[in-house]
Structures are given as C-alpha cells and as structure tokens.
Amino acid sequence: MKYIxxxxxTFYYGKEPILQDVSxxxxxxxxxxxxxxxxxxxxxxxxxxxxxxxPKKGIVKISKNNINACxxxxxxxxxxxxxxxxxxxxxxxxxxxSGRYTRGKWFKKLTKRxxxxxxxxxxxxxxxxxxxxxxxxxxxxxxxxxxxxxxxxSDPDLFILDEPTTGMxxxxxxxxxQLMQHNAHVHKKAVLMITHDAEDLSEYVDRRIHxxxxxxxxxxxxxxxxxxESKVLExxxxxx
Numbered sequence: 309m310k311y312i313x314x315x316x317x318t319f320y321y322g323k324e325p326i327l328q329d330v331s332x333x334x335x336x337x338x339x340x341x342x343x344x345x346x347x348x349x350x351x352x353x354x355x356x357x358x359x360x361x362x363p364k365k366g367i368v369k370i371s372k373n374n375i376n377a378c379x380x381x382x383x384x385x386x387x388x389x390x391x392x393x394x395x396x397x398x399x400x401x402x403x404x405x406s407g408r409y410t411r412g413k414w415f416k417k418l419t420k421r422x423x424x425x426x427x428x429x430x431x432x433x434x435x436x437x438x439x440x441x442x443x444x445x446x447x448x449x450x451x452x453x454x455x456x457x458x459x460x461x462s463d464p465d466l467f468i469l470d471e472p473t474t475g476m477x478x479x480x481x482x483x484x485x486q487l488m489q490h491n492a493h494v495h496k497k498a499v500l501m502i503t504h505d506a507e508d509l510s511e512y513v514d515r516r517i518h519x520x521x522x523x524x525x526x527x528x529x530x531x532x533x534x535x536x537e538s539k540v541l542e543x544x545x546x547x548x
Contacts (some may be wrong), residue, residue: 309369310333311374314330314331314333314357314367314368316366318350319352334463337492341501341515341517342501342519344519351398353519356498382465383470384468401426403458405431410424435457464497466497468501469502471504
C-alpha cells in the first residue's frame with residue numbers, strides 16, 4: 309500500500325527551477341532512502357511533499373488511512389530539529405512522555421502500556437539512563453536522539469526523517485538503522501529517510517531514491533532515479 313505517491317512535481321525558488329518533474333512513492337513495509345549530492349534539494353522535496361512548500365505543478369497524494377484502515381499518522385523529523393537551548397526546563401522523560409499524548413487528550417493519565425512504550429523508545433536510543441537530565445544540558449547528538457524518541461512514542465505509520473543520525477556515533481547509528489528496519493519489516497511502517505551515508509545502510513534498507521542533476525541544464529534541476537530492487541545499494545551506480 310502506497311502512503312506517498314508523487315507525480316511530476318516541479319518546484320521553483322523565485323524564477324529558478326529547483327526540482328523538475330520528480331515522481332516517487334513510499335509504501336508500507338519499506339525502509340526507503342532519499343539520497344543525492346549536496347544541494348540536491350532533498351529537504352525541499354520532502355517539504356513540498358508534506359505541503360510545507362507549495363510546488364509549481366505536480367500531483368502529491370498522501371494516504372488518509374494506514375494498512376489497518378485507521379487514520380494515517382505521520383512522524384516528521386526535519387534536519388537539525390534539536391535546537392533546545394540551555395534554559396529549556398523539561399527533563400528527557402517529560403519531553404518524550406509528551407509525545408504519547410494525542411491531540412486534545414493532554415490531561416488523560418498515561419497507562420502502563422504507555423509508560424512501557426516510552427521506556428522502550430528511550431532504551432532504543434540508549435537514553436533511558438539519562439531520562440532525568442534536563443534537555444538543555446544535553447549535547448546536540450543527544451537532543452537529536454530524544455527528538456526521535458518523542459516521535460517513536462507517538463507510533464506513526466509513516467516516518468519521514470531528514471538526516472536523523474546527525475551527531476550520533478557509529479554504534480548509535482547502527483542501532484537506529486536496525487530499529488527503523490524492524491519498524492518497516494515487522495510492524496509494516498513506511499520509512500523515508502534522507503541521508504548522505506547510503507553506503508552504511510546497504511544491509512538495512514529496501515530501496516533508494518536518488519536525486520540526479522540534469523547535466524545539460526544551467527538550472528539546478530533534479531530528477532529521481534527509483535531503484536526498486538532490495539539490498540543492492542552497494543551495486544548501484546548513478547550518473548550525474
């Protein structure tokens with residue numbers, strides 16, 4: 309089941325075309341990468357897909373329901389989301405717990421199942437032992453990880469992640485990739501992740517969508533190459 313389907317999307321900054329005739333899709337049960345050279349408008353493509361930017365033309369379809377016919381929940385982590393300053397008053401646990409409340413239910417008491425979900429999310433990013441620390445005291449990488457944990461506890465059907473492992477060490481990145489693979493393959497979530505480190509992910513991901521520059525154009529125009537074969541990143545060759 310396709311959660312995202314984009315057809316012939318074109319986006320301009322002013323009079324300059326940044327994305328041109330881009331088509332791609334993301335399905336439930338898949339861990340998909342979005343890659344491309346620096347300046348390839350990867351974040352712009354995501355924001356245009358989500359409606360945060362208005363494309364000049366094209367069709368963007370985001371499913372209203374998940375594979376269980378319930379309302380689709382989307383978890384979006386933009387690039388460098390963790391910008392909490394030193395005076396931010398909440399603890400790690402308080403911030404992550406807030407992600408478990410649904411809209412309009414802030415005063416509802418969390419259940420034991422909720423609390424177990426919160427603990428599991430913090431353990432998955434190696435931050436359970438740090439749960440009583442103040443957010444403002446954390447490093448940039450730690451702030452990024454707890455932002456991810458807060459998203460995990462909201463239990464989205466579609467994960468959209470823009471460079472989520474920035475600031476993580478090698479071990480934390482590996483654990484994160486395994487977690488996202490597990491969510492896609494076991495829980496049938498859809499994962500779309502922007503990254504520069506595609507080589508590190510070959511054993512975890514199912515598909516790579518690669519933005520390509522049109523070499524003959526004076527404009528920064530990009531097309532998508534969509535490789536539908538699983539586990540072949542180490543053999544992919546993309547021209548620019």
